[in-house]
Structure formats: C-alpha cells, structure tokens
Amino acid sequence: MTVTNWVVTASGLISLFIHIDAGFITYEDARRAVIQAEDALLTGGRLHLNDKEERANEIFMRYKFDELAAGFYDSDVNAAGLHFFKGKPLIDKSNVLKFLKRMPKGANLHMHNSASVSSxxxxxxxxxxxxxxxxxxxxxxxxxxxxxxxxxxxxxxxxxxxxxxxxxxxxxxxxxxxxxxxxxxxxxxxxxxxxxxxxxxxxxxxxFSTTGDLLSYIPAFRAYTRRMLEEMYEDNLMYAEVRMSFKELYDYSGRLFPPDRTVSELLVIVEDFRREYPKFWASKRFTQHIAMLNGRVCFSSLKHSNNCKHCIFSIANPDFIIGFDLVGQEDLGKPLHNFVSELADLPKSAKYFFHAGETNWYGASTDFNLLDALLLNTTRIGHGYALMKHPVLWNAVKKRNVAIEVSPISNQVLGLVADLRNHPGSFYMSQNLPMVICNDDPGFWGSKGLSYDFYYAIMSLAPNNAGLKTLKSLVWNSLRYSVLSKQEERVAFEKLENAWDEFISDVLKGKVF
Known part of the structure; x- marks a missing residue:
C-alpha cells in the first residue's frame, strides 16, 4: 500500500499518523502524501493532460500565480477577494480573464433570459x-x-x-x-x-418589474433574444439551458399573441442564429418552468405543452416538456415541501431543476428545500449554496451524481457571501462534487457571458495550484450534466474537443495573450 493511499480516508489518515510516530515514514513524506491525496480528490484532480495541455497549463499558471502574488501583498488589487463591482476593473485587465474568454466553456446551464443581456x-x-x-x-x-x-x-x-x-x-x-x-x-x-x-x-x-412588459413587445423580444445568443457565442459558449417566462406577446398595434407564439419566435431566432454561426450547437429539448410568485405557484396547464406562464427552454427545439423548476427568493417564498403533492401529480417523464438552498440560513425551511429537491429526484440543483452544511445531502448529491449549478457572482452580488474565497463552492471542488459554473442573471450586474464567473471559480473557489485540469473538468461537466441525449452529447463532445484542441494550439502559438 502506498503512502498516498493511506490518507484518502479519515481512518487512513489516523493510520498515517501512527506510522509517523513509529518512525516508519518521514514527516515530509507524510506531508507530501496528504497534499497529493487532496489534489487527487479535487475537481479535475484525476484528469490527465496531454503534452500540449501541460505546456498550456504552465503558461496559464504563470499568469495566475502573478495575480495571486500581487493580491497577497496588496488586498486592493486582489480581485479574487473583492466584491465583483470593485474587482471588475482589475479583472478586465487580467491575463487570466483573457485566457478564459478565449477558452471554450461548453454550456451554460443556469441563466434567466430576462436578465441575460448586458444593460x-x-x-x-x-x-x-x-x-x-x-x-x-x-x-x-x-x-x-x-x-x-x-x-x-x-x-x-x-x-x-x-x-x-x-x-x-x-x-x-x-x-x-x-x-x-x-x-x-x-x-x-x-x-x-x-x-x-x-x-x-x-x-x-x-x-424584473421594470423590463417585464418591455420584453413582451415582439420587436424587442426578437432583438433581445438574438443578443442573448450573441453574447454567449462571443464568450465561446456553444450551448445553453435558459430559464424563461413564456408570456403573452404583443405588437405595436396592440394585438396580443398567446405563449405559443413565444415558442415559435424562439425557434426562428435560434435556427437563424445557428445557420449563421454553425459552431453554436444546440439540443432538441424543451423544459417547462414553474415560477413562485408571492408564495403561489403556477401549476395551471403544466400537463400541456407550452401553456404555462413561466417556463425554461433548452435551446433550440422547444416542442416537448422535459423538466420543471421553481424560482424566486427562497427565504421569502413558501418552501418546496408545501408543493410536494402538486409536483408529484406532474407527468412521470418530468425532470426537475429546482432552485434550492440559495440561503445563509441553517436548519430553516429554506435550506431544507435541498432535502425536498433530492427526495423529488431533481436532475440538478440551482445554487445549492447551503448544501455544505448538510453532510447526508451532499453525500447523496455525490452518490447520485446530481450537479450543483454554482453561480459565484450571483451569490456575492445578492448578498450571500462577501469574499468569494469563502464560497462553499470551494468545498464542493475539494470533494469533487458534481458541479457546473453558471452566471444566473449576468445582465443585471455587468458580467457578460460566463468568463467572469469562471474567473472567480479558478481564482477564488479553487486552490492556488489548480489550473487547466480543474478548468477542463468544469467545462466538460457543463455538457455531461445537460439534458442532452446520449447521441446529442456525443456530437457535442466532438465539437467541444475540436474547439478545445484549437484553443490549446492558439495558447501555445501566443495567440491568446
């Protein structure tokens, strides 16, 4: 048995201490073994990079270490520990951000369309x-x-x-x-x-109240949706699953159009965009969304395609339901437990993508939304911020492979954490819990695309020595935990791997920095 194997479990760690005391292993060997074991447990820790990726990683890590070192000695330039509104001017000058903007990021699995476009x-x-x-x-x-x-x-x-x-x-x-x-x-x-x-x-x-009626105006809806796709494409995203309210549309003459018109408009916009930009790849699924407003949930017509007022769509072909969600400030809304009977009455084929645990409370009804989300067999968990406090639940998440949709900037801007180095995402990474990086409502705080959230993921949530292995693992997770069918996933991974190889070559040729 190797030294490293001794420290993977708590009992192994105790055994290691005993062997140190007995003189069977040196202090430095034991210390090295613990560090190696933790590195192996980290998100991407067991991933193997090829020679080109290793060289690209060396380049990336030079820039990462330079920024971390500067921040260590001067907290005013430590963007990783600053509020996004204060750190963004520093991040915009960052070579790490340049790298991340050029890096293929796969999919964005948690974004609300009505707050997706730059202000x-x-x-x-x-x-x-x-x-x-x-x-x-x-x-x-x-x-x-x-x-x-x-x-x-x-x-x-x-x-x-x-x-x-x-x-x-x-x-x-x-x-x-x-x-x-x-x-x-x-x-x-x-x-x-x-x-x-x-x-x-x-x-x-x-x-949301300010822009709600504006975005129901058909010309504005078309321009806005097109721009949403452009901003994702410009940030090297190839796919998205977008939370959306499918509302009644209107035109300038005052004519009203039912929610089904929103679906048909989306199909045209997305297909036109894909023809123009073939690298922007999309699935053939549709997910439906329930929104919680003032403690009430819209359950009407959920058993019928496209008729609910509040929905999610998975780009690009929204013509059959694959899932449901609840949205709103969890601390002020009714807990998920209140709606178990209604949710249980939905189609057996329904998948759930619940917001859960977006709270600082511990042992309140809000963070127990995590328990009910898992009991209801949710496909993914939106935010999951409070999950770290519930060991039985986070172990279930890992065992059942339920991905956590982590949105670092959202959690900070909306008041859950001041310094993102203290975000529970660090724990999720250290335990290699299934997780994806998302941006939630980027238009409402100026974080266009997904690169800024990836910046905090690698600079704040991840340990200092984490680099391309962690980034690649998070990117691959974004497709692995999507709603793509096996065939769609295979094609998507082929496209992602091609884009990734091209990106690595560009890094080595000096085209990124």
Whole structure:
C-alpha cells in the first residue's frame, strides 16, 4: 500500500499518523502524501493532460500565480477577494480573464433570459426603439412598455416617451447613464448601498418589474433574444439551458399573441442564429418552468405543452416538456415541501431543476428545500449554496451524481457571501462534487457571458495550484450534466474537443495573450 493511499480516508489518515510516530515514514513524506491525496480528490484532480495541455497549463499558471502574488501583498488589487463591482476593473485587465474568454466553456446551464443581456446593450438599442414609454408606480419603480394604451402596472405618473425624456435631459449621455441604473445593480459602494440581503433583493426583483412588459413587445423580444445568443457565442459558449417566462406577446398595434407564439419566435431566432454561426450547437429539448410568485405557484396547464406562464427552454427545439423548476427568493417564498403533492401529480417523464438552498440560513425551511429537491429526484440543483452544511445531502448529491449549478457572482452580488474565497463552492471542488459554473442573471450586474464567473471559480473557489485540469473538468461537466441525449452529447463532445484542441494550439502559438 502506498503512502498516498493511506490518507484518502479519515481512518487512513489516523493510520498515517501512527506510522509517523513509529518512525516508519518521514514527516515530509507524510506531508507530501496528504497534499497529493487532496489534489487527487479535487475537481479535475484525476484528469490527465496531454503534452500540449501541460505546456498550456504552465503558461496559464504563470499568469495566475502573478495575480495571486500581487493580491497577497496588496488586498486592493486582489480581485479574487473583492466584491465583483470593485474587482471588475482589475479583472478586465487580467491575463487570466483573457485566457478564459478565449477558452471554450461548453454550456451554460443556469441563466434567466430576462436578465441575460448586458444593460449597456439594452440602453444603446432597446431604449432607443421608437415608442418606448416609461412611468413610475406607487413603489417608485419605473415601468417600461411599448403598449399604445399601457396597462396600469400601478403607475401613479403618466407614461412619457423615453426618447422625449432623453431629448429634454441635460444630455443623452447623462440620461443613458440614469436609464442603465434601472436595469443594473452596479454601485461603487455595494456594502453601504446594499447593507442586507433584503435591500439588494428588493432592487433586484424591481428590475424584473421594470423590463417585464418591455420584453413582451415582439420587436424587442426578437432583438433581445438574438443578443442573448450573441453574447454567449462571443464568450465561446456553444450551448445553453435558459430559464424563461413564456408570456403573452404583443405588437405595436396592440394585438396580443398567446405563449405559443413565444415558442415559435424562439425557434426562428435560434435556427437563424445557428445557420449563421454553425459552431453554436444546440439540443432538441424543451423544459417547462414553474415560477413562485408571492408564495403561489403556477401549476395551471403544466400537463400541456407550452401553456404555462413561466417556463425554461433548452435551446433550440422547444416542442416537448422535459423538466420543471421553481424560482424566486427562497427565504421569502413558501418552501418546496408545501408543493410536494402538486409536483408529484406532474407527468412521470418530468425532470426537475429546482432552485434550492440559495440561503445563509441553517436548519430553516429554506435550506431544507435541498432535502425536498433530492427526495423529488431533481436532475440538478440551482445554487445549492447551503448544501455544505448538510453532510447526508451532499453525500447523496455525490452518490447520485446530481450537479450543483454554482453561480459565484450571483451569490456575492445578492448578498450571500462577501469574499468569494469563502464560497462553499470551494468545498464542493475539494470533494469533487458534481458541479457546473453558471452566471444566473449576468445582465443585471455587468458580467457578460460566463468568463467572469469562471474567473472567480479558478481564482477564488479553487486552490492556488489548480489550473487547466480543474478548468477542463468544469467545462466538460457543463455538457455531461445537460439534458442532452446520449447521441446529442456525443456530437457535442466532438465539437467541444475540436474547439478545445484549437484553443490549446492558439495558447501555445501566443495567440491568446
């Protein structure tokens, strides 16, 4: 038996200490064995890189160690330990980020479409569309709409044309900066502006109210959805499973279109995009989404394809249901346990993709959503932030191979963790729990694509010496834990491997930095 084998389990570690005391093994050999055993347990720890990948990893690690060393001696430049709003200017200059932007990242398995597109693009494009109106409701929330006879939305002010407001403002640039604040949580002072989870979640949810009716306007929906695909493609993603509300659409004349029209619009947009960009690969599945609003769940018509108000779609062919989810701030909503009977009544073929454990509480009904999600045989767990506190559950996750959808920046911006080096994702990596890196609502905090979340995954969640093996494992996980069929998965992996080999060659040729 080798020394390393002794330390893989707790009992083996005790045995190792005994052998040290007896003089059968040197202190340094024992120390080395423990480190090697932990490295083997880490996400990607048992992955073997080929010669080219090893050389690419050496290049990547030089840049990673340089940034970590600078941050170790000066906390003001340690982006890995800063709030994203403070660290982003540093990350934008980072060679690690350059590497990650060029790296194929496979799939994004947890993103909400209504917060997926960059706020600056929304300002430059959607806000300049003719006919956009704005009003303010009694809570002080701005409501945007293209309806000629806008719905009430509880507004206490008259609707005004955005283009006229912009014309009457000090300058278009000043107006645009003010407009962007309606749809982006950014602040240079996150600690004081959002002192509690309650404060940041209130503004976060208000932004969905601001854009909800706007995104039901067919021309805006088309442009927005197209841009969502572009931003993923530009960040070297090849596939996505997107949480979405399938709502009634409308046009400028006031005509209304049922949710099925949303499905047909999506099909056209995605297929047109795939023809233009063949590298953007997509599945042939559709998943349906239940949203929890004010403690209620939309269960109506769930047994019928495409008729629920709130849905998820898996790009690109949404014509049969494969799964369901619940969304909303878990701490304020009813626990998943309350809906077990309704969920159990859904089709036997249904797959679940529950948000669960997005909380700092321990032993509350919120974190027990993790237990109910697993008892309901969820396919993946959204966030799973509280999972580390439940050893029986995280062992079940590992044994049953249920992936955790980890969204580092979301968890930080929405108030769960201040320093991402303290994120439970570090524990999930150390135990090689099945996990994927996701971006949740990137448009609402300026983290276009998935590269920024990958930055925190490798710089904050992963140990200092983790590099390409961990990154590659996370990328491969993104397809492994998708809803792709075996045949689709095989084709997707072929495309991913080709893209990965090309990327590694570019790194070695100096084309990335």
């Amino acid at each position: 600056d693009w929304m300002v430059r494009n959607i806000s300049y569309m003719p006919g956009l109106l704005r009003c303010t409701n009694k809570e002080g929330i701005s409501i945007l709409s293209f309806r000629r006879t806008p719905r009430e939305h509880g507004c206490v002010t008259q609707y005004v044309l955005v283009n006229e407001e912009r014309f009457r403002s000090i300058s278009p640039a000043v107006y645009d900066r003010s407009f962007e604040k309606l749809i982006n949580l950014y602040t240079p002072k996150p600690d004081s502006d959002y002192p509690t989870i309650k404060h940041v979640w209130r503004k976060f949810q208000n932004m």
